[in-house]
């Protein structure tokens with residue numbers, strides 16, 4: 001059993017702030033099959049198409065029959081811990097700073113043996129459940145947890161290195177005027193966030209749901225207009241060193257594509273809010289987050305974007321909006337690379353049309369804002385990188401993987 | 414398929430065992446150390462450099478060089494060349510290849526040499542590029558440096574067979590006693606079992622005195638036919654038998670035995686000797702628990718009886734089972750790939766009666782073993798050789 005994680009104490013300014021370090025990052029190209037799965041929270045292993053044998057580590061030929069037909073497939077997660085060790089003086093700098101560090105060798109029920117990071121409650125000879133997690137280098141690593149739920153399970157020190165659990169962390173939700181923003185604030189509070197800063201542009205203008213944010217314990221309304229560089233910079237000067245998780249809930253949805261619009265004024269607004277807003281936020285808050293990626297229990301941990309799934313495949317009915325989302329998606333990959341040295345994760349939640357006013361004319365199914373908020377929390381707790389929220393998003397993911405051209409034709413209707 | 418009958422070694426000998434004294438750290442390159450070893454070989458054997466017509470090299474730290482680069486570097490013109498990257502199994506593998514080369518007259522005198530340097534940061538750099546499976550599935554767990562990987566093997570082995578730290582420690586303590594008689598050993602202070610047990614943990618159950626000390630150094634010997642040795646007037650040890658095996662027992666979920674166990678019958682049959690006949694034994698001791706495994710897999714006792722064997726025997730130079738007489742890698746130091754050669758070279762000195770302060774009385778028949786390449790979860794390579802001095 002492990003002790004519950006304690007809220008961070010007031011920082012002693014004389015003590016060294018632990019600087020971020022990266023666990024070993026090199027991987028073979030094939031091994032990124034695990035990275036891909038870990039990003040979505042899936043557990044895969046290579047399986048031979050010819051003889052059915054599972055294999056690990058990543059290989060180019062089946063060790064049972066030499067077939068080259070090895071594909072990454074969802075695999076059974078159960079195994080038994082054969083042996084464990086606690087590394088006390090690892091040669092690697094990242095692990096040395098976090099020693100003692102516990103790892104083990106697991107025999108998977110489906111065949112392979114895996115070296116894995118261990119949850120503190122894993123016991124030799126007992127069953128475990130395996131997952132791939134993204135570590136502070138952004139690469140996939142195997143992580144074994146006990147098969148049964150144990151007390152304070154999510155507070156495990158090594159598990160917390162793999163995740164961005166909002167518990168005891170301070171979060172900035174960038175847009176408190178939106179329903180998604182308000183739901184996100186509530187969900188993050190419920191998940192144990194210490195403080196939720198919530199950005200509101202022109203805060204003197206009243207808005208629906210305002211009473212949910214004002215005067216609440218642990219919620220601070222702050223002035224933020226993401227499309228205004230100075231506004232973002234001013235807020236960062238005030239709270240930038242206290243933002244452990246940033247949830248970018250900026251939304252600016254307008255229907256229409258190219259030929260039925262006149263001029264570029266709507267497109268400019270879309271770019272200003274979504275794309276330039278993203279840049280303003282990144283430049284204001286990114287550097288401090290990258291610095292604080294290893295700063296104790298409540299280090300900076302994650303940046304969350306909420307994107308339309310049509311960032312991945314243009315939906316002509318909302319064609320220009322789709323393009324602004326695609327631009328943000330591309331930018332998120334840049335941000336991920338730039339935050340990576342700090343061990344800060346960049347998570348993208350892809351949603352279909354959300355049940356809000358701008359999608360009123362779109363037929364169901366639509367995503368409830370509360371479902372988006374819950375997905376944010378579970379993505380943070382699981383340390384994921386790519387999350388598809390709702391049926392539309394999940395379907396588009398699958399159709400895109402199956403045949404992007406078919407999807408393009410079918411979105412045109 | 415069963416193995417076909419192997420051609421026996423016919424008049425194959427090893428001569429001129431040389432050790433370039435180790436240094437904890439060195440600003441010299443691996444090539445420098447290998448050069449010193451080749452020079453010592455030539456001087457020791459009383460031959461000219463041009464008499465060497467075969468070369469076999471092992472090193473972790475010679476950068477982009479392989480054997481071919483070294484031929485030009487050292488002014489060697491050879492007609493047989495090999496580079497063996499088998500870590501702790503390199504010496505046995507080199508000996509096997511060289512023996513067949515001289516037996517077939519592809520070469521007359523093969524220099525087998527291993528050397529590595531140890532810069533302040535080179536050990537870590539070596540680790541970072543060891544193998545793909547390590548890169549993908551071991552290093553990301555903080556397990557670089559093999560301590561954690563061997564800790565898992567040791568823990569499982571010790572639990573499975575009821576082995577205690579005292580049992581394992583007895584091996585390390587005996588080797589330290591041997592090392593105190595070896596002026597070139599890096600460890601120069603006595604080690605008691607109490608000190609062994611009280612040492613700081615590195616990666617449980619591996620503690621400080623279970624670990625070798627990386628260092629710089631080189632080891633070498635010559636392989637030739639007996640008539641060549643005779644014509645040079647060189648004392649030489651006859652090669653009686655060898656075995657080599659890679660990726661054995663892949664279905665064992667964890668390593669409790671090495672490849673020796675597959676071939677040990679052949680090892681003694683080919684030599685025409687029994688384990689009891691051996692006067693000295695040099696195991697590959699990257700961790701003492703691996704030595705204990707070798708006592709079992711090389712036929713000195715049954716599987717699971719390694720701890721009892723260690724309790725019942727005195728492993729020091731003057732004991733009833735002289736073992737790792739120079740102190741082994743645990744106490745002499747691990748000079749990279751030269752660590753693979755350390756036991757064999759010391760074993761040759763023993764049966765040639767040239768071991769000086771570590772000499773075992775009347776040592777005539779010796780065994781040296783190699784083990785290496787922890788590519789993922791186990792050591793993949795194993796080998797052993799039995800050899801006899803001129804007195805036998």
Ligand SMILES: [Zn+2]
Nearest residue numbers: 048051062065
């Ligand atoms: Zn197969």
